[in-house]
Amino acid sequence: MRAVRISSLGLLILLGLVRFDTFSASCQSLEQQNEILFQQIQREHGLSDQQMDEIRKIFAGSRIMGQGNPAVTQHPVTPNECKVKLSNSGIHYENPQFVKICKAKYMAPLYDPSKEKPEDAMACIDQFEFPDIPCTYPVVWVKAREAAEICWVMGKRLCDAHEWEGACSGDLEPPDYDFAHLLGLAPEEAIHRMRNLHNRADSATKSWSYGPTYQTGICATASKKTPGCNGGSWTGCGSNTYPTGDFPACKSKLDIYDLNGNAAEHMNLPLNEGEMSSLGSKTLGYTEMKGSWFIFDTYRAHDDWCRWRAPFWHGTRVMDEHSHANYHLSFRCCKTIKSESTEKHTSTVTPRSDEESSKKE
Numbered sequence: 001m002r003a004v005r006i007s008s009l010g011l012l013i014l015l016g017l018v019r020f021d022t023f024s025a026s027c028q029s030l031e032q033q034n035e036i037l038f039q040q041i042q043r044e045h046g047l048s049d050q051q052m053d054e055i056r057k058i059f060a061g062s063r064i065m066g067q068g069n070p071a072v073t074q075h076p077v078t079p080n081e082c083k084v085k086l087s088n089s090g091i092h093y094e095n096p097q098f099v100k101i102c103k104a105k106y107m108a109p110l111y112d113p114s115k116e117k118p119e120d121a122m123a124c125i126d127q128f129e130f131p132d133i134p135c136t137y138p139v140v141w142v143k144a145r146e147a148a149e150i151c152w153v154m155g156k157r158l159c160d161a162h163e164w165e166g167a168c169s170g171d172l173e174p175p176d177y178d179f180a181h182l183l184g185l186a187p188e189e190a191i192h193r194m195r196n197l198h199n200r201a202d203s204a205t206k207s208w209s210y211g212p213t214y215q216t217g218i219c220a221t222a223s224k225k226t227p228g229c230n231g232g233s234w235t236g237c238g239s240n241t242y243p244t245g246d247f248p249a250c251k252s253k254l255d256i257y258d259l260n261g262n263a264a265e266h267m268n269l270p271l272n273e274g275e276m277s278s279l280g281s282k283t284l285g286y287t288e289m290k291g292s293w294f295i296f297d298t299y300r301a302h303d304d305w306c307r308w309r310a311p312f313w314h315g316t317r318v319m320d321e322h323s324h325a326n327y328h329l330s331f332r333c334c335k336t337i338k339s340e341s342t343e344k345h346t347s348t349v350t351p352r353s354d355e356e357s358s359k360k361e
Helices: 008-015 020-026 030-045 049-062 079-088 096-102 144-153 161-169 187-205 341-346 354-360
Strands: 107-110 123-126 264-269 286-290 329-331 333-336
Touching: 030 049, 049 144, 096 107, 096 123, 107 161, 123 161, 144 264, 144 329, 144 333, 161 264, 161 286
Parallel strands: 264 329
Antiparallel strands: 107 123, 123 333, 264 286
């Protein structure tokens, strides 16, 4: 039987002397909030003490990673209110079929329902933003490098951009990174070219996780920005997110939640096959930010339809030690579940030419 390390704070929670929801809302230190989070992660995902030690080291190296600066963050809904709401609505996120396929809790298979079944999936994706636990605030202030490292510790990986896009649109399409058209280009120029081709090809059929037209009130997009927030200040910008899964209608056809709203998410954008996470790369490519965040009902800062690729905002290599982090940026992980995925994906990287992009329009 595996021994589980429990801190003094964790012991108080388990004994019921400190109620998680009440204490979490009133924590005065990020360290205390994170210790509660670590207990949840180990309990819900069944991680070993060694895995938790590695995750603690990654958090400790950041000093700001967590569920938001407790001094300024004001969440509109508590985790307990989320649980009560879902319970009263008869909503349960446990899915035995998905657990059997993905060999992990709160993951969903990635596939194309028009020609495949869930069991045909080669990969799975977290159903919620990290820590991938329903009714828990997303982890923010996390760099792309840290996100990739945490995914690896958990036996997962940072998703490639096309995987997130397929999760959101409800059908996983083959990769379309146009590698043949990027040869000889500087990275930023290559990313700009690939983005333009991709967005032009997909704009005519744009959709959101919940449907073909943008709607307010469906996802976690009605929170408030901290007054005076200048866009990137730890001391001045609260991570005013909702608990994950608090908006059960905010899901794709593949049963993946909070892809729109709550927190934006790190993804991997490869410039060649050797940088594709889905093909086993640990080098990885460049940073790509997906989705939208918690104020979009009142302030739509940019497009956020499923297959939209963003400008090279704060762009770096994913594994750059100085990759971007901010108060509304989180991540979720993917997981390869069949070794045949390498052969399948290698044969389906299908670049789009300018002519093909125009035809799709």
